[in-house]
Amino acid sequence: MTMQLPNNPARANVLAARPTLWTNPQYHENAINDASLPLTPDQVDQAQANWKRLAPLLETCFPELKTTAGAIRSDLIELNALRDALGYGGAEFGHVFVKADSALPVAGSIKARGGVYEVFVFAEDLAKREGLLGDGQDIRQLASDEAKVFFARYTIAVGSTGNLGLSVGIAARALGFKATVHMSSDAKVWKVERLRKLGVEVVQHEADYTTAVENARIVAESDPTIYFVDDEQSRQLFLGYSVAALELAEQLSTRGIMVDAEHPLFLYLPCGIGGAPGGVTYGAKKVFGDNVHCFFVEPVQSPCALVHMMSGSEELVSVYDVGLTNKTEADGMAVARMSAFVASVMRNMLAGIFTVEDDELFRWLLLAHQSxxxxxxxxxxxxxxxxxxxxxxxxxxxxxxxxxxxDRLPQAAHVVWTTGGSFVPQEQFDCFLKDAAVPHKT
Ligand SMILES: Cc1ncc(COP(=O)(O)O)c(C=O)c1O
Known part of the structure; x- marks a missing residue:
């Protein structure tokens, strides 16, 4: 059944699956300090403190984090050759950067910020509750053989289109937990294979992402030894992602890029269920206040955040409700229904959402590689x-x-958040490059 979307300049394009920009009529200043929100800005600082406390353990579990003393960080790259190739050579585009979470260590995607965080915070809590870790004891104790035997009594479960499963599976196995990942039908074969090699149980569903999450939740509810990472509702995932904004602030400041009323900042964040882009937006609003404007981006056939937020409905609206298919090659964004929790936090905080066609994704992927x-x-x-x-x-x-x-646009900074890719096997990447030459109408 098709539901009516309200009158809006973007509506016809959304319904016809044409690329478009919707700006949020409810976007307003100082939204982060709204006392009715289910989070408070100081929780971002607490999450950063948690990351710092966990860093020695992360460094022990993942040798690739030696160079950053256990921090999971990505580079901020200023575009030069790619900027011209994209058509952003003009002065009106100010500075254009990539925040390269595509190369994040441990899990190769932005999901490392949420998934690894939630698993490690859970491990520490559990170890404290069960007397394995005393106050003031070295956190690296949680990487010992004794801790692994203890954690092996528990299972971490998650529903995923691929990358969240990878990050949760990798983190869980590194500590010795059992792990079960419920994958949607969109999940790519290489992600499934990589998890199975790590000893993760992968349950492949014929259905979409929402159904995969529902199944995972039902199994977890019946068993107290299963901890369920709930992508639709988790505060921990959201806060894990939010700390990325503090990292960005430090990187911009090191480069002498100001963010203030004269120098606006724009962030472009790929959106599936909304947790990762929502968390980064929340952190960015805490750090940069009203001088940052955050936009989600979604595939033309899977704009779940766009249709829900545009609808203004209290009940979640899915892309199927407005006649779209949720079919896209962008597996990480193949989500038909956004998180209700994220929707409530973003209501007045998100500047807008735009949509893109699959063909364009492959074209940009090729340009980013070449240039x-x-x-x-x-x-x-x-x-x-x-x-x-x-x-x-x-x-x-x-x-x-x-x-x-x-009049401030020439002195603005645009940050394109690239959210995954460095773990893509060479063969698969070669296929992407070939696909860039073939149209993919969805
Ligand atoms: C590469 C990539 N980008 C963006 C996203 C979107 O994140 P979220 O589903 O939290 O909105 C995902 C989700 O898996 C992803 O894998």
């Missing part, structure tokens, strides 16, 4: 449309006028 040697998977390339939408699209221009920042 700046950045390895992406299709979902991770989606943000490259951002500067064009904000600076040139009528709705983007209307938003900049309303915010009174049109």
């Amino acid at each position: 700046q040697d950045i390895r992406l998977e299709p979902s991770a390339a989606a943000g490259f449309a951002g500067p064009q939408f904000v600076v040139k699209h009528p709705q983007g221009q209307a938003l900049c006028e309303a915010l009174n920042i049109v």
